[in-house]
Amino acid sequence: MTTTTATITAERHLWIRQFRPAHPGAPRLLxxxxxxxxAGFYLPFAQELAPEVNVLAVQYPGRQDRRAEPASLSLTELAEALFRLLDPEDQTPLTLFGHSMGAVVSFELARLLEAAGRPPAHLVASARRGPHLPLGPSFHHLGDAALLAEVSRLNGTDVPPLEDEDILRMALPALRADFRAVESHVHTPGPPLTCPVTAMTGTTDPRVPPQDAETWSTTTRGPFTLSLHPGGHFYLVPRHPEVTTELRSLLTQTGPEPTPHPA
Known part of the structure; x- marks a missing residue:
């Protein structure tokens, strides 16, 4: 193994985590x-889907075991880093699943993959308006208490509140940096994707009502599906069995074919 290959492999393990082994040739879910x-947010996905699906979860810099690294302030840079680390020789189908901020990073990554002639098998955008829509209010400049209040509002009853002050103190820098990256991201118009796109959202999400999630239909010339689940912005926490069942069907093609979306 050359030095360059070893470096890329080490960096890949730093960014992309696999919590459960998968069968050889299993479709990938990033x-x-x-x-x-x-990345640990997606441990339930791996528990439910492996080994039939190779669940890979991204660990952004600036948090947990990567907290010594500066958090990225650019969603485009996050997508470019992941594009560089995904093995171009791996021909197993790759589905991208991004929740909220992750949906935009997934979209930018899908664009890079398509431009390189390696389109993803599917893009699943969760709890996010279409990437071309204005984001709305800005929060990254707020004080700690106000920023945490917004997070609590989005979490609703789906995610238990963080009450440990030490954990909050460690999490706040990455949280603020991520909000800044989201709120400073500028959508660049370009050709629509060719891969299928599914938009998922909670029916009571205060930020992403179903009609806003449906605007993802304009991002692709391929099939589009809108998938609604009971719950708020973090509907997938209490509903992860239903979400993973839907993903298993999507990745293993055991469900009905989605309706093609006209260009």
Whole structure:
């Protein structure tokens, strides 16, 4: 193994985590977390889907075991880093799943993959408006208490509140950096994707009502599906069995074919 190959392999393990082994040739599901989130958020996905699906979860810099690294302030840079680390020789189907902030990073990554002639098998955008829509209010400049209040509002009853002050103190820098990256991201118009796109959202999400999630239909010339689940912005926490069942069907092609979306 050359020095360059060894370096890329080490960096790949730093960015992309595999919590459960998968069968050889299993389709890949690359999961990208929300603002302030970590790879461990997707452990339930791996527990439910492996070994039939190779669940890979992204660990952004600036948190947990990567907290000594500066958090990225650019969603485009995150997508470019992941594009560089994905093995171009791996021909197993790759589905991208991004939640909230992760949905935009997934979209930018899908664009890079398509431009390189390696389109993903599917893009699943969760709890996020279409990437071309204005984001809305800005929060990254707020004080700690106000920023945490917004996070609590989004979590609703789906995610237990963080009450340990030490954990909050460690999480806040990455959370603020992620909010800044999201709120400073500028959508660049370009050709639509060719891969299928599924938009998932909670029916009571205060940030992403179903009609806003449906605007993902304009991002692709391929099939589009809108998938609604009971719950708020983090509907997938209490509903992860239903979400993973849907993903298993999507990745293993055991369910009905989605309706093609006209260009």
């Amino acid at each position: 999961c990208l977390p929300h603002a302030g989130g970590s």
